[in-house]
Amino acid sequence: xxxxxxxxxxxxxxxxxxxxxxxxxxxxxxxxxxxxxxxxxxxxxxxxxxxxxxxxxxxxxxxxxxxxxxxxxxxxxxxxxxxxxxxxxxxxxxxxxxxxx
Numbered sequence: 001x002x003x004x005x006x007x008x009x010x011x012x013x014x015x016x017x018x019x020x021x022x023x024x025x026x027x028x029x030x031x032x033x034x035x036x037x038x039x040x041x042x043x044x045x046x047x048x049x050x051x052x053x054x055x056x057x058x059x060x061x062x063x064x065x066x067x068x069x070x071x072x073x074x075x076x077x078x079x080x081x082x083x084x085x086x087x088x089x090x091x092x093x094x095x096x097x098x099x100x101x
Contacts, residue, residue, distance in 0.1 A: 014055070021060045022046055028065075 010018075022043055025031075031038050046060065054060055 014050070017057050018046060018050060018060075021057055021064075024061065025064055 025042060025046070026039060029038075029042070031042065033039070046064070049060060049063055054063055
């Protein structure tokens with residue numbers, strides 16, 4: 001368990017890790033430096049999640065990837081298509097994913 005935060009003080013190692021996570025998320029989301037508001041919001045969310053106790057680099061990446069995936073699923077939900085499991089197979093036993101996957 002990281003005890004890195006105390007009254008707004010972060011260890012250098014934590015800041016380095018948060019920067020790596022932030023850079024990777026910006027790259028995945030294709031946020032350019034000119035997208036200042038979006039980058040600031042992402043940084044604020046990242047620090048909030050870190051402060052709430054998710055202090056592992058991989059866990060932080062998974063947390064934000066899940067949020068992104070959940071938003072995408074909600075935006076493209078089509079009730080006529082059976083839901084997919086993690087392997088791309090539909091819950092009804094069929095395959096509704098991309099060809100050749």
